[in-house]
Amino acid sequence: SQQGEEDPQALSIQEGENATMNCSYKTSINNLQWYRQNSGRGLVHLILIRSNEREKHSGRLRVTLDTSKKSSSLLITASRAADTASYFCATSGNQFYFGTGTSLTVIP
Amino acid sequence: KAGVTQTPRYLIKTRGQQVTLSCSPISGHRSVSWYQQTPGQGLQFLFEYFSETQRNKGNFPGRFSGRQFSNSRSEMNVSTLELGDSALYLCASSAITDRVGYTFGSGTRLTVV
Numbered sequence: 001s002q003q004g005e006e007d008p009q010a011l012s013i014q015e016g017e018n019a020t021m022n023c024s025y026k027t028s029i030n031n032l033q034w035y036r037q038n039s040g041r042g043l044v045h046l047i048l049i050r051s052n053e054r055e056k057h058s059g060r061l062r063v064t065l066d067t068s069k070k071s072s073s074l075l076i077t078a079s080r081a082a083d084t085a086s087y088f089c090a091t092s093g094n095q096f097y098f099g100t101g102t103s104l105t106v107i108p
Numbered sequence: 109k110a111g112v113t114q115t116p117r118y119l120i121k122t123r124g125q126q127v128t129l130s131c132s133p134i135s136g137h138r139s140v141s142w143y144q145q146t147p148g149q150g151l152q153f154l155f156e157y158f159s160e161t162q163r164n165k166g167n168f169p170g171r172f173s174g175r176q177f178s179n180s181r182s183e184m185n186v187s188t189l190e191l192g193d194s195a196l197y198l199c200a201s202s203a204i205t206d207r208v209g210y211t212f213g214s215g216t217r218l219t220v221v
Contacts, residue, residue: 033209042112042198042212088151096141096210098151 021102023089112213133201140182
């Protein structure tokens, strides 16, 4: 079965608001990565957080990792219409698994 | 530098036929992985190759096979196509094998009719 599950499945916000997506996983991991996918295209790597890290920032992105709860969150601050896409978490342990994705719509 | 190149971009095949998809990784990348993406199942891992060796295989039937060449280019083959094989097939490459920072291609959209 898939390793990661994102929540919510779909999110719609106004431009300028913050967007938070959550990811839960099942087994121990080496690292957790977040990817973005525009409709029908390949995935773009956003950020990686290692299992011994708790928080990481990259531009408007903030990722947290709680290994005790086996969960991670991705926060996009000051969202823009161009952030509209699907966002996936991916966990790397013995294999590499993607979550089910959160579809984010940012309304201008 | 050039990204991950997948060919063809779109493909329509008839049920029962076979298909071969190609992936050229970023120059210098030796790890290539394949994923199937469908609306119902999301992204499902197919295989992972490193230096011409299959390192991992997902839970797909034997109709799905792959290989990697000495130049790191990879192909995947699906025989006896079924309607349910219609999907976006994504290839990802990485310089190393600890699955850090994959670069994905734009995918091959396969439609089986």
